[in-house]
Amino acid sequence: MSGKKVREGSFHLVGGDFTKAGVASSELKSILSGLGIDMKLVRRAAIATFEAEMNVIIHATAGMMHYAVSDEQIRVVIDDMGPGIPDIDLAMQEGYSTAPDWVREMGWGAGIGLPNMKKNSDEFKVDSVVGEGTTVEIIIKIKEGKAGEPG
Amino acid sequence: MKIKRVLELLNAEMILEAGDPDVEIQAACSSDLMSDLLCFAAKPGSVLITGLINPQVVRTAEIAELKAIIFVLKKRPDKDTIALAKAKGIPLIVTPLSRFTSCGRLYVEGLESCTEEAK
Numbered sequence: 262m263s264g265k266k267v268r269e270g271s272f273h274l275v276g277g278d279f280t281k282a283g284v285a286s287s288e289l290k291s292i293l294s295g296l297g298i299d300m301k302l303v304r305r306a307a308i309a310t311f312e313a314e315m316n317v318i319i320h321a322t323a324g325m326m327h328y329a330v331s332d333e334q335i336r337v338v339i340d341d342m343g344p345g346i347p348d349i350d351l352a353m354q355e356g357y358s359t360a361p362d363w364v365r366e367m368g369w370g371a372g373i374g375l376p377n378m379k380k381n382s383d384e385f386k387v388d389s390v391v392g393e394g395t396t397v398e399i400i401i402k403i404k405e406g407k408a409g410e411p412g
Numbered sequence: 413m414k415i416k417r418v419l420e421l422l423n424a425e426m427i428l429e430a431g432d433p434d435v436e437i438q439a440a441c442s443s444d445l446m447s448d449l450l451c452f453a454a455k456p457g458s459v460l461i462t463g464l465i466n467p468q469v470v471r472t473a474e475i476a477e478l479k480a481i482i483f484v485l486k487k488r489p490d491k492d493t494i495a496l497a498k499a500k501g502i503p504l505i506v507t508p509l510s511r512f513t514s515c516g517r518l519y520v521e522g523l524e525s526c527t528e529e530a531k
Contacts, residue, residue, distance in 0.1 A: 280492065283471030287500075290475065304477060308450050311475045315446075315468075368446040368464045368472075377451045 264333025264403075267296060274317045274324040274341070279367070282318040285326045286311040289337070296330060302401055306335050309381040309399045312374040313339040319364050320344060321394065334383075335401040345391035353379070353387075413437045413523055415480060415503065418459065421517045424482065424507035428494055431501040435479050441526035442515050446472045453478065458526035461514050465489040470496045478502070484511045 270292075272285035290307040294300065310326065317324035321343030328337045346352045353375050360370025375397075379385040384400035415435060419426060438457035443449050444464050449472050453460075456477035462469055465487050473481055481497070482505040483489065489497075489504065497504050507514055519525075 280467065282468060283475070287471065287474060304456065304475075307475045311471070312447065312450060367466055368444055368468060371445045371447040373447045373451050377447065380451070 263336075264331030267330045267332060268292065269327070269329040271325055271327040274314060274321075274326060274339075276318060276320070276322040276324070276341075276343070279318060282315060283311055286314050289326070289328055292328075293330065293335065298330075298335070298403060302335070302403060305381040306337065306399070306401050309378045309385075309401070310337050310339070312378050313337075313397050313399065315369055316374055316395075316397075317341045317343065319360055319369060324394075331403075333402065333404055335399075335403065337399045338396060339399075340394060340396040342394045345393055346387070346389040346395055347391050349387050349389060413518075413521065415459075415505075417521070418480070418482070418518065419505065421521060422482065422505070422507040422509055422514050424505045424509075426503060427488065427506050428497050428502075428504035430498055430503045431479070433503075437479055437523065439524045439526040440515065440518050441478075442511050449476055449478075452527045455526045459518075459523075461511055461518075463487060463511060465493060467493045467496050469493070470500060470502060473497075473502050474500045480505060482507055482514060484509060484514055 293303045321341035324341030326339045355376050356372045358370045358372030364370045382399045383402045386398040389395040437459045439455045440459045441453045442461040453476045458478050459480045460478045461482045480503045486508050
């Protein structure tokens with residue numbers, strides 16, 4: 262953990278529960294804005310974590326979102342018990358998706374979730390083991406990170 | 413552009429009043445793909461024009477900081493979606509027009525695209 266710790270916590274994510282999909286990211290967004298963090302950074306964090314949360318809801322049976330905020334960075338780790346990603350390079354390509362049709366009909370599964378998480382992060386890591394699960398790490402720097410808009 | 417003007421241009425009905433009724437709409441985006449919105453809806457303060465009526469539309473609007481949601485072709489969201497929008501302070505609008513016509517009418521009146529695309 263880099264910098265002086267300000268706040269940390271975690272949320273449970275339940276795979277397939279579309280009625281609760283987005284609740285964790287929404288609550289995290291409120292926490293971050295309540296800490297007085299620049300709203301442009303809060304928006305980037307909310308978008309990246311929402312994409313990660315949706316991936317857990319769509320693909321995994323369960324997962325956790327852990328966050329730790331310091332005076333230097335926002336760090337969010339989302340890990341799941343899911344099918345895993347066989348080829349991470351392929352999954353990082355825009356447009357590549359394994360989401361089923363019923364998920365696409367709900368407006369998801371366009372294959373830009375992982376690239377969008379990376380775009381909104383200052384540091385981004387994906388680790389996955391097929392049959393075990395996936396861990397995504399999103400770091401947004403409060404000092405000396407990207408400008409407010411992703412890019 | 414004020415929301416009131418949006419309602420006039422789209423012959424639309426506000427089915428949920430929430431947030432500031434005098435909020436200024438800066439731009440508009442139209443998609444049925446939530447990830448596209450999260451990726452390309454770069455300007456906060458935009459209005460969303462969509463044919464999707466599930467609660468994730470409201471979640472996406474909240475995360476992307478969109479100011480209102482317009483449902484096209486008289487589509488009406490269910491009570492869970494309306495309740496969530498109420499809790500998040502996002503007004504909901506229903507228009508009988510299609511997505512294409514809705515976008516066209518707002519565009520000719522000067523509303524810009526929420527994406528920073530080449531003109």
